[in-house]
Amino acid sequence: MALTLYGWARSRARRCIWMLKELGTPFVHEPISHLDPKLKEPEFLKISPQGTVPVLVDDGFAIDESLAINLYLAKKYGLGTLYPERLSEEAMCWRWALWAQLEMEAHLTAVFHHRFLKPETERDEAQAAAGEAGLQRPLAALEQALEGRSWLVGHRFTVADLNVAAILAPNRIEHIRLGKYDNVRAWVARCYQRPAAIEALKMAS
Ligand SMILES: N[C@@H](CCC(=O)N[C@@H](CS)C(=O)NCC(=O)O)C(=O)O
Structure with missing residues (x-):
């Protein structure tokens, strides 16, 4: 699956889950807690430089910051609906x-x-x-x-x-x-x- 969202719904990841559900785009959810020490391990820091959630990985492209993730998702999957064309x-x-x-x-x-x-x-x-x-x-x-x-x-x-x-x-x-x-x-x-x-x-x- 190309699209993966990291972060459980009790964190700011909920914002991106909301967006993904609006779009109806299939995605893999990795519901990792924001308190999980794994967030500060080198492997995770490669996709989320501050060791925070949410982070989205789309076919090798990683982006953190919940609101930026939503703008990205809306433009990619919701142009003309959730994301204006004008x-x-x-x-x-x-x-x-x-x-x-x-x-x-x-x-x-x-x-x-x-x-x-x-x-x-x-x-x-x-x-x-x-x-x-x-x-x-x-x-x-x-x-x-x-x-x-x-x-x-x-x-x-x-x-x-x-x-x-x-x-x-x-x-x-x-x-x-x-x-x-x-x-x-x-x-x-x-x-x-x-x-x-x-x-x-x-x-x-
Ligand atoms: N401005 C960031 C904030 C990200 C953030 O602070 N996430 C919290 C969970 S809501 C987190 O991962 N905290 C763990 C930490 O700060 O070590 C966003 O909107 O995504």
Whole structure:
């Protein structure tokens, strides 16, 4: 099989599983945990230089970084559906991925870690609150971008929605107050009602 995804669904690999399920592309799944020491062995570092998951190997070509993997997969297998053909729309897909990674991910991680993931004795509510405060500007921008529209780019669900919604995963955003962001809440729900998203989430439970 040419296409192999490494990383169990309880890691950021879930983002790529979601993409692969959307595309319906056959793939081999190697559900290795992000805690597995094998990730730091020379053999694995050859395909994932930082020893992290997810990593995708497509016929000898290896790529890590979940959102980049999704852009690659969408362009290769979903051109005209999940990946727009028009250059300006393609550019917006890159834009949303970079934006989500840079403007949201670190803040969300701080909230998730300090309100949920860390043992109670190691949680620091000040760091969680700082993360939540840092999220206000990007959330307000996303709220505005979704005003009067169902999807971020064009008129259908694309890799832009998948990548941003993957960062705003339900298990993360349940720890932040989304009260005033009605468009964001509704859009996240729309994205996660998709059968591929449901399947990917099930694999993590
Ligand atoms: N920005 C990377 C982050 C990759 C990452 O940190 N993955 C975690 C699992 S969610 C991991 O493999 N951690 C193991 C480690 O950092 O040693 C991506 O989006 O793929």
